[in-house]
Amino acid sequence: MxxxxxxxxxxxxxxxxxxxxxxxxxxxxxxxxxxxxxxxxxxxxxxxxxxxxxxxxxxxxxxxxxxxxxxxxxxxxxxxxxxxxxxxxxxxxxxxxxxxxxxxxxxxxxxxxxxxxxxxxxxxxxxxxxxxxxxxxxxxxxxxxxxxxxxxxxxxxxxxxxxxxxxxxGGSGAIQQEPYNEVLASRLMERLGIPHVSYTLLVQDEYPYSVCENFITPQTELVTAWYVMQTRQKPNHTSVYQHYLNCCEALGIPGMVEAMDRMIVVDYLIANEDRHQNNFGVIRNAETLEWIGAAPIYDSGSSLWFSKPQALISPTAKLVCKPFKQDHQEQIKLVTSFDWLDLSALRGIEDEFREILQGSLFIDEARCEALCFALRKRIDMLAEIVHSRSLRIWVDDRSADVTENIAYSGTPADDDWEPDR
Structure with missing residues (x-):
């Protein structure tokens, strides 16, 4: 043409x-x-x-x-x-x-x-x-x-x-696992109430494919994180995570801290290896140029040990991590609050994953069981992190209360003061 x-x-x-x-x-x-x-x-x-x-x-x-x-x-x-x-x-x-x-x-x-x-x-x-x-x-x-x-x-x-x-x-390699992962990730986010793109499974000529509806309309458009971060020069002392938030704040994009908390939690749970700066971002109105907010989470297929042989499927294995840290254990520390997170909503999610994988010509029963076990353990690991964070905050708050009491009334006598248990 x-x-x-x-x-x-x-x-x-x-x-x-x-x-x-x-x-x-x-x-x-x-x-x-x-x-x-x-x-x-x-x-x-x-x-x-x-x-x-x-x-x-x-x-x-x-x-x-x-x-x-x-x-x-x-x-x-x-x-x-x-x-x-x-x-x-x-x-x-x-x-x-x-x-x-x-x-x-x-x-x-x-x-x-x-x-x-x-x-x-x-x-x-x-x-x-x-x-x-x-x-x-x-x-x-x-x-x-x-x-x-x-x-x-x-x-x-x-x-x-x-x-x-x-x-x-479609999927890749001999395992063709990515389409199944997309479906599982969207089911997991649905349970947690996280804005996401919903994926379904299509099997054609015995090969699996994921299917999702376009989340962009004739009035909106996706701007990836990479281009958001090009709107301002990053100071050497500023982390990539903080630079992204700074750019979003300068542009006036609402709700980005909360959106990043949710994305980082999801990527931890599914052990995502490829959340690069071009598969997450923000949405704006293409006509008024007003910013709407974070894009729903999409493109989560490169996760759940998708390219690893069965022997290397382990919830504690060190995996490639993006976009803000190189280790999921470090990246999860960026989450500002877990108050919104109800991990009890994921009870039985491993059984749902088992059903999603059922019938695959590329994933046998042994691999399926290894994946479901590892997913359950990732949820348990996150639960421990959340509990540890909550305990630390409680101890810090109690210490602050004690400090305020001391500052207000002087050092209490040992026989008439004791912190609550």
Whole structure:
């Protein structure tokens, strides 16, 4: 579609013109920014200095919209599409996404967002089928697809189910465990009352897939933590965790401390190894630019010892931890309050996990039992941490009460003063 026009475009945010850009035909990179129209609608985290958009930063943002080169099966899909790189797919669908409202409009074309966006208009599933390893029907493959701007390394595709935009995502390796983990994580968060994206299980040709409805609407958009953290320079003495909160506070995004408490608790319970800065973030209104709050928790599949052989499934094993610490035992210390947490709501969750895993051709009974046991122990370990925190706070409070009494009435005589038991 875009090849019929020249390589000059207007970067738009819905129907708001943001900047005039040019794309290099060979690389798909932004070769020039001819002018800026509306600084308020420049993508979050992209610097603007003296009325000029930082081209290197905008290029990083633009290329970040492309399918990563690490995507499972991407080379086979590119060969079938006769496209050299994933970056070359971006302009084939005008950069349209189901995560935000940015797109590129050919400068000499009459086009508007309402007639092109994938939230409200049909889109081709040809690219998604190829990315998922499925055969496409017909000779002419349409590249007008939101799959051109899907991130992550697992096989996935967008589809429409009962009129709703849904993401279908596969597993990896010989175990194919990620889809089951997504379902378990969403069930766990539902029990704890934590805002989350709900996942269901789909088995197709005996392979498991997770399915979730898009949580972004035509009026909203996702801004990942990475780009939130680009809005301010991080001082060397400030931790990544505090820097993120500082950036959110400066932008006026509400409820972020509480949201981070919940995310860190969930990731501890499921031993998440891949909560990187691009799979959590915040949501804003794409029209008013008002911040709504933290995005619901999503993308939790790389957890629960998903890539470990059965012998290494252990609740106390040291695992990769992100995004704020390298160890879950250290990261859980960042939680400011457990007052909201009712771990009794997770009673029997291991049995629910067992039911989710039942029937898998890739996870045998022994692995299933090891996973369920380890999950139960992670819950018990967190219970001990919560109890220890509560006890410490109680002791600290009692010490403060004693100090106040001493300061008020003088040192009490040994025979007439004793702290409550």
């Amino acid at each position: 875009a090849d019929a026009w020249n390589r000059k475009y207007v970067l738009k945010h819905k129907d708001v013109a943001v900047a005039d850009i040019e794309l290099d035909d060979a690389t798909g990179a932004i070769s020039a920014i001819a002018g800026m129209h509306d600084e308020r609608h420049v993508p979050v985290g992209i610097p603007v200095k003296k009325g000029r958009i930082d081209r290197a930063a905008l290029n990083e943002w633009w290329h970040g919209r492309a399918i990563p080169a690490s995507r499972d099966g991407i080379q086979e899909a590119l060969a079938a599409l006769s496209v050299a790189t994933t970056h070359k797919l971006l302009d084939k669908s005008l950069g349209l996404s189901l995560s935000d409202q940015y797109w590129i409009c050919p400068s000499n074309a009459e086009a508007d967002w309402s007639r092109l966006n994938f939230f409200e208009n049909d889109f081709s599933e040809d690219v998604g089928n190829l990315l998922l390893g499925l055969r496409t029907t017909g000779e002419n493959i349409s590249l007008m697809s939101p799959d051109n701007t899907s991130d992550g390394w697992l096989k996935k595709k967008w589809t429409v189910i009962d009129g709703k935009r849904c993401l279908i995502k």
